[in-house]
Amino acid sequence: MAKNTLSSRFRKVDIDEYDENKFVDDHDEAADQQGPDAVEVDNLIRHALVLRFLNQLQCTGDMMTAFHIALRNPPLNTKNPAVKERAQAVVMRVLTSFKSSDIEPAVKSLDRNGVDLLMKYIYRGFERPSENSSAILLQWHEKAFAAGGLGSIVRVLTARKTV
Template sequence: MEDWRRIDIDAFDPDSGRLNAEDLTPPNLKVVSASEIEPRISQLRSAATSGDFASALQLVTNDPPYGADETTKTRYFEAVLSVLTQVRQAEIANLVKQLSLKQVDVLIKYLYKGMSVPEGQKQGGILLSWFEKVTQNSGVAPVVRYLSDRRTV
């Protein structure tokens, strides 16, 4: 680009009619049904009740259901929220250190979603503890990636 001042920024405005919903959908989004999510929810709950939070957190952050419908995402999020709220505050830092970069990004998405819904706002102190440990461990880079990613949990 020789003259960046002449870029037509209206071409990128979603209200201009030039972009449709398919243009805004992330590529390679695998569609996930509720029947595929139910076994994972039961695995999450059994790991959390047995106190194996490390494997529960690995399960939560490895393959989130980006392509599911909103009701399925909500049911899965409720299970994720129950796992996150059962962890003792002293264990959070060790669990966060075990996560990879991609897993931390997924965890940040769930933390932001938790802070935006009433069920999560009731557990706001715990979610903020998770957020604090993530930012202490990884900095603000996961937050920036969350803000720029179009895939939602």
Template sequence: MAKNTSSSAFRKIDVDQYNEDNFKEDEADAISATVGPDENEITTLLTQGKSVEALVNVLQNAPLRCKNQHVKDNALNTTLRVLLSIKSSQMDQAVEALEQNDLLDVLMKYIYRGFEIPSEGSSGHLLQWHEKAFAKGGVGCIVRVLSDTNRA
């Protein structure tokens, strides 16, 4: 028989730490993703006529896991500026330049965010972007965007 059977030390163990289903957000990812796109670089690319490169740059540097709303709003404004600067005839080329499906999903996130804050002439242009992105990404692109917890 054990000497110390009335010990309650086992009750102080946190058994939840061993559960695989516990969600813990990676703080390193959240910190690294707070930067967002460089507005000066984007402006330079747009003035040089490299709007497709500007779009790829904006989408690659999107602050998706950032908690700071100010950073997200600045990224949204920069992305909308790039999207609205690309002409309808260049949209197919721009969508084809998005080789990774992740970038296409980020584009779709910004299109939907652009729908939330319409300005004059932007809704029709964003609808054209939606059509082009949907043609390449299909329904899966829309479902991934709507079900993702990381908002643009």
């Protein structure tokens, strides 16, 4: 038999907190978890493609800016699949718009966390390939692997938070 039967500590537990019928889903997500700004990225890509058509050198800067903006706000903590799909689409538009010669400088401009985030988007792009996206993603993967090493792949594959 228990030694202290007069204890009333158990009465301080709120059992209504664990009631299944009182579940409240948090729909209020922070504004920083809504993914990258698609309009700003699309404008930069469009401007870079026009400059590339006109053979001007400034297009690399616009593509680099679009690349960094696309990776700036990853929806890691959100549970909303629509937000994650929208962010993936923005990043894929940026990655497929790069010229092959500009991929390596773009990857080298990222820190370790940025390379890991890029790897997450690359592997997510491999899950649902579109026309010619696999070849482009393989080029990005090669450069990201050179920058991040095997550790980047292991961190991405074992991460709990996905994009």
